[in-house]
Amino acid sequence: MSATVSYNELIPNNVNLASDRRLQRALEEWHPKFMTWWNVEGPGYYQDREVYLRTAISVDKNGWAHFDHVRMPDYRWGIFLAEQDGENKINFGDHKGEAVWKEVPGEYRGPLRRLIVTQGDTEPASVEQQRLLAATAPSLMDMRNLFQVNVEEARHLWAMVYLLMAHFGRDGREEAEELLQRRSGDPDKPRILGAFNEKTPDWLSFYMFTFFTDRDGKYQLASLAESAFDPLARTCQFMLTEEAHHMYVGETGVARVIQRACDVMREKKTDDVRTFGAIDLPTIQKYVNFHFSVSEDLFGAEQSTNAANYFTLGLKGRFQEAMLKDDHQLKDDSYAVLRRADDGFSRIELPALTVINERLRDDYITDCQRGVDRWNKVIADAGIDFKLTLPHRAFHRKIGEFSDVLCTPEGRIVHGDEWDREVHHWLPTEADREYVRSLMVQCKEPGQYASWVAPPRIGINNQALDFPYVKM
Numbered sequence: 359m360s361a362t363v364s365y366n367e368l369i370p371n372n373v374n375l376a377s378d379r380r381l382q383r384a385l386e387e388w389h390p391k392f393m394t395w396w397n398v399e400g401p402g403y404y405q406d407r408e409v410y411l412r413t414a415i416s417v418d419k420n421g422w423a424h425f426d427h428v429r430m431p432d433y434r435w436g437i438f439l440a441e442q443d444g445e446n447k448i449n450f451g452d453h454k455g456e457a458v459w460k461e462v463p464g465e466y467r468g469p470l471r472r473l474i475v476t477q478g479d480t481e482p483a484s485v486e487q488q489r490l491l492a493a494t495a496p497s498l499m500d501m502r503n504l505f506q507v508n509v510e511e512a513r514h515l516w517a518m519v520y521l522l523m524a525h526f527g528r529d530g531r532e533e534a535e536e537l538l539q540r541r542s543g544d545p546d547k548p549r550i551l552g553a554f555n556e557k558t559p560d561w562l563s564f565y566m567f568t569f570f571t572d573r574d575g576k577y578q579l580a581s582l583a584e585s586a587f588d589p590l591a592r593t594c595q596f597m598l599t600e601e602a603h604h605m606y607v608g609e610t611g612v613a614r615v616i617q618r619a620c621d622v623m624r625e626k627k628t629d630d631v632r633t634f635g636a637i638d639l640p641t642i643q644k645y646v647n648f649h650f651s652v653s654e655d656l657f658g659a660e661q662s663t664n665a666a667n668y669f670t671l672g673l674k675g676r677f678q679e680a681m682l683k684d685d686h687q688l689k690d691d692s693y694a695v696l697r698r699a700d701d702g703f704s705r706i707e708l709p710a711l712t713v714i715n716e717r718l719r720d721d722y723i724t725d726c727q728r729g730v731d732r733w734n735k736v737i738a739d740a741g742i743d744f745k746l747t748l749p750h751r752a753f754h755r756k757i758g759e760f761s762d763v764l765c766t767p768e769g770r771i772v773h774g775d776e777w778d779r780e781v782h783h784w785l786p787t788e789a790d791r792e793y794v795r796s797l798m799v800q801c802k803e804p805g806q807y808a809s810w811v812a813p814p815r816i817g818i819n820n821q822a823l824d825f826p827y828v829k830m
């Protein structure tokens with residue numbers, strides 16, 4: 359294991375793959391199946407064009423990525439584990455203080471496999487969801503960003519498949535096959551988690567997805583990065599480095615849509631920005647409501663014995679576990695969570711161990727709020743009196759405590775008839791989606807940007823805005 363990556367082999371890696379012939383062979387057999395999946399289910403356009411992509415060349419924090427024009431099928435999908443940092447002690451759960459595990463303890467094979475497969479399944483799912491978007495890319499830079507996200511999500515699939523094949527024997531190899539067989543949105547063989555079976559039909563949805571749903575990924579990866587199973591922890595640490603760019607694409611994308619709406623409102627002195635081909639702020643709010651609520655569901659039920667067990671066994675920690683000031687075992691701790699009560703909601707204290715999921719969701723919501731605050735600054739800087747908000751956590755939920763609650767984005771409980779009457783104010787309607795879709799036209803001249811989105815402030819890797827990010 360070293361910081362530099364070997365590129366002489368079919369599968370670039372820093373895990374000394376050449377020393378394990380069996381594993382190397384298993385991965386090399388999986389490789390053509392992966393390529394078939396990529397060619398059929400990956401980006402539906404421009405696989406033969408050169409794209410300005412970054413490729414991981416090292417796990418060194420300074421300078422891990424190399425930028426160059428490459429055709430996507432030639433991208434080097436590799437296997438990288440972050441370097442060991444400091445002491446190798448488990449820092450939470452029943453095994454706290456013991457040495458981290460290099461191999462999977464026999465009794466934890468089942469739950470660890472489930473965790474890895476669930477994470478792994480989201481990676482190819484998002485590639486499938488986004489496969490047609492290049493046809494309507496608002497600029498070459500956006501198209502490049504889409505492809506960058508796609509190749510890296512596919513690399514994350516490689517990362518999970520490596521763990522399955524290296525540590526779970528025959529079961530792992532079978533799971534690796536199935537990861538290529540499930541399909542996003544397929545009624546017979548759907549992806550495991552709900553949000554990964556939704557469509558990503560337009561670029562506003564894509565930006566929202568990379569802001570809200572990739573951010574769920576960040577929190578899941580961050581808690582797996584605490585795992586006592588060291589190869590999983592270090593794999594996830596490195597994935598987080600790549601993940602940051604995906605959320606950047608989402609945050610700056612939404613900010614640019616907001617910027618365009620504000621520019622039109624000021625220049626044309628009207629709220630009716632649709633007349634001028636922009637997306638109005640109330641519609642953006644509805645997209646926020648949708649994507650935030652769907653992504654919240656990814657954290658699972660508030661009270662969860664599975665999550666408690668994962669924590670106690672040391673398989674999955676909390677966000678930034680080492681920084682938290684408690685005993686990291688939570689035997690007697692409590693944690694306040696929101697519950698449905700009478701006509702509204704109230705906070706109650708529950709044993710902290712039983713509400714691990716809800717705590718992670720809290721961390722996630724705080725992070726989302728920071729992004730929304732930055733979007734609101736764009737609006738305020740334009741001198742416009744409008745504020746985007748995250749909806750109430752019970753709004754439009756399908757999983758957990760609030761799945762049978764109907765409430766407004768502000769958190770007022772409503773009955774079914776009011777919901778039906780008012781929901782078009784809260785969630786994108788078919789007409790809203792139709793309008794957004796109608797704006798989606800491809801811009802493929804370097805430096806050209808679609809009318810509904812402001813150009814970005816800066817290019818990728820210090821390149822100009824009119825750089826040929828994709829060579830058409």
Ligand SMILES: [Fe+2]
Pocket residue numbers: 481510511514575601
């Ligand atoms: Fe990912």
Ligand SMILES: [Fe+2]
Pocket residue numbers: 511572575601604
């Ligand atoms: Fe991602």
